Amino acid sequence: MDDDFLFMNLLYDFYGALLTDKQKEIFEMYYLNDYSLGEISELLNISRQGVYDTLKRAESSLKFFEEKLGLVKRHQEIMNKLQEIKKLIDRIKAQEANPEVVKIVEEIAQKLEELNP
């Protein structure tokens, strides 16, 4: 299976809704709930090979969507940029004397928190 759990989870966040129900079920058991292939095979009463194949197909689909749409990459770029903006906001907070400006800066910080793209 794909070693990069974090990346796979991100792909699933973005494109998981496009998988089949069976793919979703097995993907979540493996990647979100940390079951092994053997455990999933037992719990769902399908062969270990069947679990493996379904998981592989799900991973391929998710990677295909990312190749085509690149939304996870875009998301990470936005998150990095927002992180930079938050640091700048903190720098203003640290040296701002005007209470009105402080209030606006706090409003911006709040809105940045809500963004969560």
Place this chain on the structure above:
Amino acid sequence: MDDDFLFMNLLYDFYGALLTDKQKEIFEMYYLNDYSLGEISELLNISRQGVYDTLKRAESSLKFFEEKLGLVKRHQEIMNKLQEIKKLIDRIKAQEANPEVVKIVEEIAQKLEELNP
């Protein structure tokens, strides 16, 4: 065809890469280059009904992806939030006296421009 050209163009920005080459070609002629069904039919040498069907299938696919993933909706929410942040930044700019803070505020404005999610 779908009346909401702007919405269709947004959907295409996000999910167009998942359409077939033929769907992309006809979609772009109709929605981006403003050709009529009749003109596309003539230019590509396929029936007007064929053009219509391909366009309808493309539109359905784009709407399906949005229903499943909701990325355009999310994008619009982010854009609205960023717009609010930009207004707050302008309010700070208008009343800030400290040149160091002004510099930071301008840096934030710049980064917000670059965001373009």
